[in-house]
Amino acid sequence: MSATLRLENLTVKRGAGLLVALNLTVAPGEVLTIMGPSGSGKSTALAAILGTLTRDFTLTGRIFLGARDITALPPHLRRVGLLFQDDVLFPHLSVGGNLAFALRPAVKGRAARRALIDTALTSAELAGFADRDPATLSGGQRARVALMRTLLASPSALLLDEPFSRLDTALRAQIRGFVLNRVHREGLPAILVTHDAEDAAATAGRVVDPLGQPVSLP
Numbered sequence: 001m002s003a004t005l006r007l008e009n010l011t012v013k014r015g016a017g018l019l020v021a022l023n024l025t026v027a028p029g030e031v032l033t034i035m036g037p038s039g040s041g042k043s044t045a046l047a048a049i050l051g052t053l054t055r056d057f058t059l060t061g062r063i064f065l066g067a068r069d070i071t072a073l074p075p076h077l078r079r080v081g082l083l084f085q086d087d088v089l090f091p092h093l094s095v096g097g098n099l100a101f102a103l104r105p106a107v108k109g110r111a112a113r114r115a116l117i118d119t120a121l122t123s124a125e126l127a128g129f130a131d132r133d134p135a136t137l138s139g140g141q142r143a144r145v146a147l148m149r150t151l152l153a154s155p156s157a158l159l160l161d162e163p164f165s166r167l168d169t170a171l172r173a174q175i176r177g178f179v180l181n182r183v184h185r186e187g188l189p190a191i192l193v194t195h196d197a198e199d200a201a202a203t204a205g206r207v208v209d210p211l212g213q214p215v216s217l218p
Contacts, residue, residue: 081155
């Protein structure tokens, strides 16, 4: 079921320094971009939503996903998916094994699990790739497998941590379009963190800095 991601007066400080100040709502299927240079607090904002802030940060405010207050929940209970700039596929597992790793325990039986994996691969134009070694895949294929693995975990929101930054220009546009299309189709509220104006513009959504101020694109 689609849910809204709401950051209610969310602030993160490190010592006396204010790094994040966000008070906003991201609707199902919407992509909000947090844009700024390295070290500006973009990744800190994602860590706050994921629940992975270290002890040297202080968080105030609340995070809601639908009607659930997830502020104090451990990361594995938040149902927030994350797509990194690195695809982080497990080299010792096949493509299908990588996807199976993400399936929720509620999916019982080998046939049911394999059916979900095959459907995911087909939707990513990778039908028949389940038994492939990840090392044999192209960069674009690996990126698509990484996204499908994230989606198979059935997240209620998606965070995109500069997932296109290491792709060449042509592949970057292709994979960016694929990811954004899946976000819209799945109806997930999503937050993209980037320092790249082209990535931000491609979302056709709101763009803010880590302190919640609107950012004007070139």
